[in-house]
Amino acid sequence: MPEPTTRAKSSHLPFLLVLALLPCLLSNSCASSRSARLAYAGKSLSPEAESAYQFLVYQDYLRQGNKEEAAKTLAALARVHPSPEVAVELANLQWGLNERETATKTLEDAARLFPNSRQLTFYLASAYQMRRMPEQAMAVLTQFVATHPGDAAALRELASLEGDAGQHKEALATLSRIPEADRDATTLYLMAKATAGLKKTDAAIALLRRAVAADSALMSAWSDLAALLEEKGDLAGAEDCYRRMLAQGEEASEVRARLVRVLIKQKKTAQALKSLDEEPADKSRMLDAISALLEAGHPKQARQVLAKLAAAIPGSPDLPFYQAVIAYEGEKKPKEALAILAQVTPDNPNYDKALGVRIQIASEIGDQDQAQSLVAEARKRYPDNKEFLALxxxxxxxxxxxxxxxxxxxxxxxxxxxxxxxxxxxxxxxxxxxxxxxxxxxxxxxxxxxPTNPDALNYLGYSMAEEGRDLDKALDMIRTALAKEPDNPFFLDSLAWTLYKLERYQEALAAMDRAMGHQIKDAVIWEHYGDIAAAAGRKDTARKAYRTALELGPENPGDVKKKLGAL
Structure with a gap:
C-alpha cells in the first residue's frame, strides 16, 4: 500500500483559523505546532472546523516525521468523524508502519459504514490481495458489483483477481457483463488474458490486437501479444510487436532482450548483434543473448557478445563461468571448460558455483575420480550446502x-x-x-x-497409471504438474501413458507427439510411443518407435521385439 498522500483541507476551515495555524503549517518545529494546538485546545469549534483542525494536526506530525502520533491523531478523527477519505489515509499510514492487520481492519470497519464507496472497496481488496488473501479480495469486489452491476471499473478489478487466481472462465464471464460499447483497452486486455488462460490462443491474439488498436501505449498488451505470436511460431509478428514497443519509448531491458532472441531465432544474427549495440551494455540482456546464440548454434557470435560484456565489466568474477558455458555448451569442449573453471580461486565469491559446475562436467565426461575429489573438497569447504550433498x-x-x-x-x-x-x-x-x-x-x-510440486505429482500420477488404478485422479495430478512445466517431455509422456490406459488413443498420441518434439533418448518413452501409435492405427510410426527403443537399450528387449513383430 503506498505511503499516505498529503491533501490540503484549507477550503473547509474558517479563515481566521487558517491564519492562526499558518505558522504551524510552515514550520517543522515541535514548539510552534505545540503552541498552536494549545492555543486552540480550549476553544469551542464547530464539528467541521474541529475535523479540519485535527487533520492539520495530523499533517503537522507527518511533516515532523512522527508517524506514530500522526496515526493516533488520524485514528481519533476517524472515530469521531468517519469518512472513506480519512479511512484510506489512515490505512495507508498504518500500512507504512507495517501494521498490516490494523490497516486492513480500518478499511473493513469503514467499508461496513460506507458500502457504496468504490475507493474503500478497491483499497480493501488491494489490502487482502497484498496479504495473500485472494478469496477475501474477490468476495469484497463480488459484493460490491452485486449492488453496482454497471460499475465497469469494479468488474475489471474483480476479473483481474479472478484471472490471477486461475479462474479464467469466471474472469471472462465477469468482463462479459461490461457492455460492448464500454469495453476499453484494459477490458479487452483482461479478456485476452482470460482467453489465453483457457488455451484459446487465436481468440486471445484477436482480443489483444483490438486492445492495442484502442490504446497503442498499453505495453502489457503488446508484450502478451508478442509472447503469444512467438508461441504460435509467428516470429516476424512478435518482432514487429517488440519494435513497436521500443519505438514508443518502452525502456524495459527485457523488451530488447526478447527482440534479440526473436531475431536470433529468425537467423537474423547480424541484426540481433546490432540491436545489442544500440543500447548501453546490460549484463542480463547480453547473457540472454549469449544463451540464445548458443541454443541456435552460434558459439562464435556468443564469444563476440561475451567480449563486449568483458569490456563493459572488466574483472567481473562471473566471466569465467560464461567462458566455460560457451566452451562446454556451444563448442562441445568439456575439458576446456574444466580448465577455465579450474582457474577460479577460492577467494572468488562464486567459487562454490565453480566447484558445482566442475563436478557435473567431470561426471558427465566419465572422469569420476576428479568428480569425487571435487565433491570431497566441496563437502569439506561447504558442509551445509545441500547441493553438494545431492551431487x-x-x-x-x-x-x-x-x-x-x-x-x-x-x-x-x-x-x-x-x-x-x-x-x-x-x-x-x-x-x-x-x-x-x-x-x-x-x-x-x-x-x-x-500440493503443486510438479515432480512429485508426476511421479505419483505415472505410478498410478502404470498400476492401472485411479486413472482420473492420476490424470488430474499429471495435468497439475504440466501447468507448472507445460513443455516437460517426461510429464507429457506421463500424460500420454495415462490417456492410453484410459483408451483415449488419439489424445494420447497428440501428447506423445509433443513429447517427441524434444528429441528424447529414453527407451521407455519410445516404447510408450510405439504402444500408443499402434493403438491409434499409425503402424509405421509404431515400427519406428519400437526400433528406436531397441537402439536405446530397453530393459525388456524381447518384449519390444515381439511388439515390433506383431505389427
Whole structure:
C-alpha cells in the first residue's frame, strides 16, 4: 500500500483559523505546532472546523516525521468523524508502519459504514490481495458489483483477481457483463488474458490486437501479444510487436532482450548483434543473448557478445563461468571448460558455483575420480550446502552404489524433513532400489507439503497409471504438474501413458507427439510411443518407435521385439 498522500483541507476551515495555524503549517518545529494546538485546545469549534483542525494536526506530525502520533491523531478523527477519505489515509499510514492487520481492519470497519464507496472497496481488496488473501479480495469486489452491476471499473478489478487466481472462465464471464460499447483497452486486455488462460490462443491474439488498436501505449498488451505470436511460431509478428514497443519509448531491458532472441531465432544474427549495440551494455540482456546464440548454434557470435560484456565489466568474477558455458555448451569442449573453471580461486565469491559446475562436467565426461575429489573438497569447504550433498549422492548412484546414495539422502532428510528437493531425490533413489512403497510415501509427503510440486505429482500420477488404478485422479495430478512445466517431455509422456490406459488413443498420441518434439533418448518413452501409435492405427510410426527403443537399450528387449513383430 503506498505511503499516505498529503491533501490540503484549507477550503473547509474558517479563515481566521487558517491564519492562526499558518505558522504551524510552515514550520517543522515541535514548539510552534505545540503552541498552536494549545492555543486552540480550549476553544469551542464547530464539528467541521474541529475535523479540519485535527487533520492539520495530523499533517503537522507527518511533516515532523512522527508517524506514530500522526496515526493516533488520524485514528481519533476517524472515530469521531468517519469518512472513506480519512479511512484510506489512515490505512495507508498504518500500512507504512507495517501494521498490516490494523490497516486492513480500518478499511473493513469503514467499508461496513460506507458500502457504496468504490475507493474503500478497491483499497480493501488491494489490502487482502497484498496479504495473500485472494478469496477475501474477490468476495469484497463480488459484493460490491452485486449492488453496482454497471460499475465497469469494479468488474475489471474483480476479473483481474479472478484471472490471477486461475479462474479464467469466471474472469471472462465477469468482463462479459461490461457492455460492448464500454469495453476499453484494459477490458479487452483482461479478456485476452482470460482467453489465453483457457488455451484459446487465436481468440486471445484477436482480443489483444483490438486492445492495442484502442490504446497503442498499453505495453502489457503488446508484450502478451508478442509472447503469444512467438508461441504460435509467428516470429516476424512478435518482432514487429517488440519494435513497436521500443519505438514508443518502452525502456524495459527485457523488451530488447526478447527482440534479440526473436531475431536470433529468425537467423537474423547480424541484426540481433546490432540491436545489442544500440543500447548501453546490460549484463542480463547480453547473457540472454549469449544463451540464445548458443541454443541456435552460434558459439562464435556468443564469444563476440561475451567480449563486449568483458569490456563493459572488466574483472567481473562471473566471466569465467560464461567462458566455460560457451566452451562446454556451444563448442562441445568439456575439458576446456574444466580448465577455465579450474582457474577460479577460492577467494572468488562464486567459487562454490565453480566447484558445482566442475563436478557435473567431470561426471558427465566419465572422469569420476576428479568428480569425487571435487565433491570431497566441496563437502569439506561447504558442509551445509545441500547441493553438494545431492551431487555426492548422484556420484554414488552413477557408480552403481544406489543403496549408499539412498542412505546418504535418507540421513539428510532426517535432518531436514521439510526440504522437498532432498525428499524428492530420496524418493527417486528408493524407486531405483525397487522400494516403491517407500518411494510413494516420500512423494506423498512432498505433495502434502507442496500440493503443486510438479515432480512429485508426476511421479505419483505415472505410478498410478502404470498400476492401472485411479486413472482420473492420476490424470488430474499429471495435468497439475504440466501447468507448472507445460513443455516437460517426461510429464507429457506421463500424460500420454495415462490417456492410453484410459483408451483415449488419439489424445494420447497428440501428447506423445509433443513429447517427441524434444528429441528424447529414453527407451521407455519410445516404447510408450510405439504402444500408443499402434493403438491409434499409425503402424509405421509404431515400427519406428519400437526400433528406436531397441537402439536405446530397453530393459525388456524381447518384449519390444515381439511388439515390433506383431505389427
Amino acid at each position: 555426492e549422492a548422484a556420484l554414488l548412484d552413477r557408480r552403481g552404489d544406489t543403496a549408499a546414495a539412498a542412505a546418504l539422502l535418507g540421513k539428510a532428510v532426517a535432518d531436514a524433513p521439510d526440504d522437498t528437493d532432498l525428499l524428492y531425490r530420496y524418493g527417486v533413489a528408493l524407486e531405483k532400489l525397487k522400494r516403491r512403497d517407500e518411494a510413494r510415501v516420500v512423494m506423498e509427503k512432498i505433495v502434502a507439503k507442496d
